[in-house]
Amino acid sequence: MKPTDITNPDYFHKVVDCQWACPAHTPVPEYIRLIAHGRYSDAYMINWKSNVFPGILGRTCDRPCEPACRRSRVEDETLVKGKKEPVAICRLKRVAADYKDDAIAEHMPKAPAKNGKRIACVGGGPASLTVARDLAVLGYEIVIYDQDPKLGGFIRTQIPHFRLPESVIDEEVGYITGIGNIEFRHQKVDSMKTLLAEGYDAVFVGCGAPRGRELDVPGRQEAAANIHIGIDWLSSVSFGHTTSVGKRVIVLGGGNTAMDCCRTARRLGGQDVKVIVRSGFEEMKASPWEKEDAMGEDIPILNFLVPKEVKHDKGKIKGMVFEKVKAEYDAKGRRNLVPTGEPDAFYECDDVLVAIGQENAFPWIEKDAGIEFDKWGLPKLDEATLQSTVKKVFFGGDAAFGPKNIIWAAAHGHDAAISIHKLLTGEKVEERPAPGVNIVSQKMGIHEWSYDNAPTIDHRFKVPHRAKQEALKDIMAEVELGFDPELAFQEAQRCLNCDVQTVFTGKLCIECDACVDICPMDCITFTENGEEKDLRTRLNAPAPNPTQDLYIGNDLKTGRVMVKDEDVCLHCGLCAERCPTGAWDMRKYYMEMTHAEHACRQQ
Amino acid sequence: MTFIAKPRLHHPSLVKNKAGFTRRDYEGAVSTLCAGCGHDSISAAIIQACYELDILPHQVAKLSGIGCSSKAPTYFVGASHGFNTVHGRMPSVMTGANLANKNLIYMGVSGDGDSASIGLGQFAHIMRRGVNMTYIVMNNGVYGLTKGQFSATADKGSISKKGVANADASIDMVSMAILMGATFVGRSFSGDKHQLVPLIKAAMAHKGAAFLDVISPCVAFNNHAGSTKSYEYVREHNEALNRLDFIEGREEITADYAPGTATTVRQHDGSILRLRKLGEEYDPSDKIAAMKRVQEGLASGEVVTGLLYVDPSPVDLHANLNTVDAPLNTLQTGDLCPGPQALERINASLR
Ligand SMILES: Cc1ncc(C[n+]2csc(CCOP(=O)(O)OP(=O)(O)O)c2C)c(N)n1
Ligand code: SF4
Numbered sequence A: 001m002k003p004t005d006i007t008n009p010d011y012f013h014k015v016v017d018c019q020w021a022c023p024a025h026t027p028v029p030e031y032i033r034l035i036a037h038g039r040y041s042d043a044y045m046i047n048w049k050s051n052v053f054p055g056i057l058g059r060t061c062d063r064p065c066e067p068a069c070r071r072s073r074v075e076d077e078t079l080v081k082g083k084k085e086p087v088a089i090c091r092l093k094r095v096a097a098d099y100k101d102d103a104i105a106e107h108m109p110k111a112p113a114k115n116g117k118r119i120a121c122v123g124g125g126p127a128s129l130t131v132a133r134d135l136a137v138l139g140y141e142i143v144i145y146d147q148d149p150k151l152g153g154f155i156r157t158q159i160p161h162f163r164l165p166e167s168v169i170d171e172e173v174g175y176i177t178g179i180g181n182i183e184f185r186h187q188k189v190d191s192m193k194t195l196l197a198e199g200y201d202a203v204f205v206g207c208g209a210p211r212g213r214e215l216d217v218p219g220r221q222e223a224a225a226n227i228h229i230g231i232d233w234l235s236s237v238s239f240g241h242t243t244s245v246g247k248r249v250i251v252l253g254g255g256n257t258a259m260d261c262c263r264t265a266r267r268l269g270g271q272d273v274k275v276i277v278r279s280g281f282e283e284m285k286a287s288p289w290e291k292e293d294a295m296g297e298d299i300p301i302l303n304f305l306v307p308k309e310v311k312h313d314k315g316k317i318k319g320m321v322f323e324k325v326k327a328e329y330d331a332k333g334r335r336n337l338v339p340t341g342e343p344d345a346f347y348e349c350d351d352v353l354v355a356i357g358q359e360n361a362f363p364w365i366e367k368d369a370g371i372e373f374d375k376w377g378l379p380k381l382d383e384a385t386l387q388s389t390v391k392k393v394f395f396g397g398d399a400a401f402g403p404k405n406i407i408w409a410a411a412h413g414h415d416a417a418i419s420i421h422k423l424l425t426g427e428k429v430e431e432r433p434a435p436g437v438n439i440v441s442q443k444m445g446i447h448e449w450s451y452d453n454a455p456t457i458d459h460r461f462k463v464p465h466r467a468k469q470e471a472l473k474d475i476m477a478e479v480e481l482g483f484d485p486e487l488a489f490q491e492a493q494r495c496l497n498c499d500v501q502t503v504f505t506g507k508l509c510i511e512c513d514a515c516v517d518i519c520p521m522d523c524i525t526f527t528e529n530g531e532e533k534d535l536r537t538r539l540n541a542p543a544p545n546p547t548q549d550l551y552i553g554n555d556l557k558t559g560r561v562m563v564k565d566e567d568v569c570l571h572c573g574l575c576a577e578r579c580p581t582g583a584w585d586m587r588k589y590y591m592e593m594t595h596a597e598h599a600c601r602q603q
Numbered sequence B: 001m002t003f004i005a006k007p008r009l010h011h012p013s014l015v016k017n018k019a020g021f022t023r024r025d026y027e028g029a030v031s032t033l034c035a036g037c038g039h040d041s042i043s044a045a046i047i048q049a050c051y052e053l054d055i056l057p058h059q060v061a062k063l064s065g066i067g068c069s070s071k072a073p074t075y076f077v078g079a080s081h082g083f084n085t086v087h088g089r090m091p092s093v094m095t096g097a098n099l100a101n102k103n104l105i106y107m108g109v110s111g112d113g114d115s116a117s118i119g120l121g122q123f124a125h126i127m128r129r130g131v132n133m134t135y136i137v138m139n140n141g142v143y144g145l146t147k148g149q150f151s152a153t154a155d156k157g158s159i160s161k162k163g164v165a166n167a168d169a170s171i172d173m174v175s176m177a178i179l180m181g182a183t184f185v186g187r188s189f190s191g192d193k194h195q196l197v198p199l200i201k202a203a204m205a206h207k208g209a210a211f212l213d214v215i216s217p218c219v220a221f222n223n224h225a226g227s228t229k230s231y232e233y234v235r236e237h238n239e240a241l242n243r244l245d246f247i248e249g250r251e252e253i254t255a256d257y258a259p260g261t262a263t264t265v266r267q268h269d270g271s272i273l274r275l276r277k278l279g280e281e282y283d284p285s286d287k288i289a290a291m292k293r294v295q296e297g298l299a300s301g302e303v304v305t306g307l308l309y310v311d312p313s314p315v316d317l318h319a320n321l322n323t324v325d326a327p328l329n330t331l332q333t334g335d336l337c338p339g340p341q342a343l344e345r346i347n348a349s350l351r
């Protein structure tokens, strides 16, 4: 194998599994260390810069970082007394938001003098708000349009307040509008052409995926009064228009919206609430923790049931009929749901909530506006720049590639802001800025490092919840109470500091084997070089995970190579501590995405 | 020396041996030796060997003298017996312990200062008595613990860290051991575990006096240019005579050896030593030839390594003394004082 090029910022970035997996590439280990040190405001600001909505995301993020977390690969189940679990990265983010200084707004930037250019953002959700934040600080004038009376988009309308209190939304939207140069117009946009005619220098479309998928079974129309589209129903609850629901509720669908629907129904009078999904329980789209929370509120999840008919008595709903199916896999491994042949199942109900998916809809973009769409009705975009076929129109969030989540919306917002800024400063939009990398050795003394390098063997700590009785009584009462500082510290200590990298300098190595001997994970080997496939099989411990790189160090006197399997490294620094010559060093690679503010050479 | 204990987390593929332990279970306290000291690598090799041999830690007795090397037993097989004796006097304590309880697995760990300088006399006698043990000298050519004075194994002409040449002739521990009657003698290098681990395993399984001279560079005082015990020098001058595959018991031999590429030594207890040839023809069971080859190596400046001498039918101290089968420390008063009738019988036989 070729020696590893550690000057490529991607190499060590990838080692920080959480940061690499995060769409916004938030420097996770850094903020977790700051939380452990009680520096909540600093931790908050790192998040704020990177993902814009720490308090919101710390409660609601889909947390792609957590399945990636190294801890879930290296924990020993007998030592931690429980199954392998990632660090509670998401809920630690909330800790930063909960305990930051009251005067945090003073750390936020203020808009400079206007630069004379105007940007329209369609939709007031996380993608548009991110664009607004990134561009307002550069002097752009931003106008955000939304049909709802307050900014926030689906964060405000579809996420129940018992998961995300409205005060948190107000606060974090406020930090953005507080920058200045951002105008909110409570106005539905119904013509792209008219909008373009208003002379904006660029338009950003962040209007989400606003249409809930319909249920198409007999009886749907007749019983319409008691069948509701999940996202519309949630937003109606959110605005206080809907305040009650029948005693017996069926929720259709297996995603997070279905989980929000059923838990909301429990709080509005639903006593017998059940979720019914077509797929198997495991394949449900909802995050495992959302399913857990729903089941914890006495909501059963019934699987492998396909809706067949709504039974009603002259329009008065009686219940629903489902066909029983099972999963069969064809030769290509594709799953098919086939009827089991058993008799259909019937469930009585008073209301049905349909949460079987969301779709994009752009009825307000005229066919001849120049914006091309693909056969799925999604805009044709450059994936990196988010530019549409009209050079000054950009898309982001769910409006770009279909329903994703908040953190993707923020990441898109950053990317679109860079594109817009480049376009308007006359730079090439497709030339993307490299991330900023700051490399600092962590050595403090002969055996001392500036980070807590001893890995703990604590099992993941649980976030305290409000008592169920109390929680179900009040739809506004937040269920999760958040970590207190003590628990937060303990959970933060579980982080393995993957951003503190093991950096190897072959020229200094005397091949004494000290690192090999001390490594608790047996991940270092000195051996003859070879092809990757072959090397992986002849290391001190097997390296069967091809998604994780082998670090190859050369320049050794014997002509061998140093091979380190990044997969299981604990970043404990013992290799560097035992190295007599400094051939190993622990260096922190602080990596930050470059946002619009620093993306252009000509400012 | 490290400030944190070695984390207990381990590689997910770690497996338990027949004794129910993982390799990590054979570790000891975290080392306080200098980072990069060869002794730590030898400790790691001992850990690996004990794991592979399915040894029960509480059946191991580790004895040592004084020196950095003699501190090493603290850093491997923690759950075993240990005795850190007086400088150069480990052999007599080990002889005594072995006499008292022959059922333990004895491991002597010493340094070149401890065994070749102050303890040379004791070293000679434990070998000639044939104590059933594995005696490892972690040989760095200096007194590491007392800041790097030349020891008796330092080669004549080798240069100290301060730049002074050694004027005295060196003692070759391998030649000494063969001469004194050790029945299993090998030499290896701390930086070559592929060679070292099988040698330790075979030595531990050998039922007699087994001796290993392991060159173990002292990074603090003897790893510079001009030293003949540095990582670089040993790598450049290492002349391995064979590669050992140690096969326990009468297990099937699964490895393939092309004809004429391996020598098999079947030991009295049934264990098998497979020696893969590396170049020259070499028969480790020929004592005279072994002494000759080792001396030739010394004369030509080679560091001759591998299994250098083995007597497949060793006779140990207890056989020589014709002791009873039971370990002496298990004998009860009744066994030791057979009573007036027995005394009467003995007296009668002498009249
Ligand atoms: C009776 C006695 N004399 C001298 C010493 C001082 N002393 C301590 S260690 C040592 C030499 C150890 O050398 P070696 O056995 O080679 O061990 P190393 O530190 O090199 O591993 C000496 C001379 C002592 N502790 N006791
Ligand atoms: S002084 Fe030499 S022998 Fe002693 S611990 Fe340090 S490197 Fe090892």
Ligand SMILES: [Mg+2]
Pocket: B067, B069, B111, B112, B113, B138, B139, B140, B141, B142, B143, B144, B151
């Ligand atoms: Mg010594």
